[in-house]
Amino acid sequence: EDQVTQSPEALRLQEGESSSLNCSYTVSGLRGLFWYRQDPGKGPEFLFTLYSAGEEKEKERLKATLTKKESFLHITAPKPEDSATYLCAVQAGQPNNNDMRFGAGTRLTVKP
Amino acid sequence: DAGITQSPRHKVTETGTPVTLRCHQTENHRYMYWYRQDPGHGLRLIHYSYGVKDTDKGEVSDGYSVSRSKTEDFLLTLESATSSQTSVYFCAISGGVYNSPLHFGNGTRLTVT
Numbered sequence: 369e370d371q372v373t374q375s376p377e378a379l380r381l382q383e384g385e386s387s388s389l390n391c392s393y394t395v396s397g398l399r400g401l402f403w404y405r406q407d408p409g410k411g412p413e414f415l416f417t418l419y420s421a422g423e424e425k426e427k428e429r430l431k432a433t434l435t436k437k438e439s440f441l442h443i444t445a446p447k448p449e450d451s452a453t454y455l456c457a458v459q460a461g462q463p464n465n466n467d468m469r470f471g472a473g474t475r476l477t478v479k480p
Numbered sequence: 481d482a483g484i485t486q487s488p489r490h491k492v493t494e495t496g497t498p499v500t501l502r503c504h505q506t507e508n509h510r511y512m513y514w515y516r517q518d519p520g521h522g523l524r525l526i527h528y529s530y531g532v533k534d535t536d537k538g539e540v541s542d543g544y545s546v547s548r549s550k551t552e553d554f555l556l557t558l559e560s561a562t563s564s565q566t567s568v569y570f571c572a573i574s575g576g577v578y579n580s581p582l583h584f585g586n587g588t589r590l591t592v593t
Contacts (some may be wrong), residue, residue: 372522400579411570411584418581459579467538468582470522
């Protein structure tokens, strides 16, 4: 069965303290790995898609990387406004399989 | 923001009553999805639709039904609500199934007492 595990569950950083969030997955036939940001009371907001091992994507202070077993979301010099829950999800299997399997998320708090 | 509106945003209902949640999109996307989100769990797929009147079950479909009579509207019905269906429900849309990201509404918080 496809599984997506995120760690840590929660992370508290000081403003400017860089760190990484982990998303490990076991799926057959990865088609894409997705990162989302979710603010309290809101729906997840799409950040990145990664398709193959070695690929990297960047957006402001965020950089996502992908290996054959895991993905990392690196946060460089975070600011308080980066506080949110970060979700990763995978699409796998045949193209007619619409299931996007989500991890439980990492709740990030950045203190000023 | 993608044009997705969920209604109601909050609802409290009693065990055994029927409940319908609505998702409306203005993007003319083919695919629509209903997920539930519970503490300690990731988002889990309930049902999805790949066109008008075309729907299929997801991972946690028991106790739920859906309907899609127009491209823009996707309804989720709990025929007889139970306390285990207390959750936050999210509607999502995508333009395609292959490697397409999902775009989410802001959710409906449902409490079954």
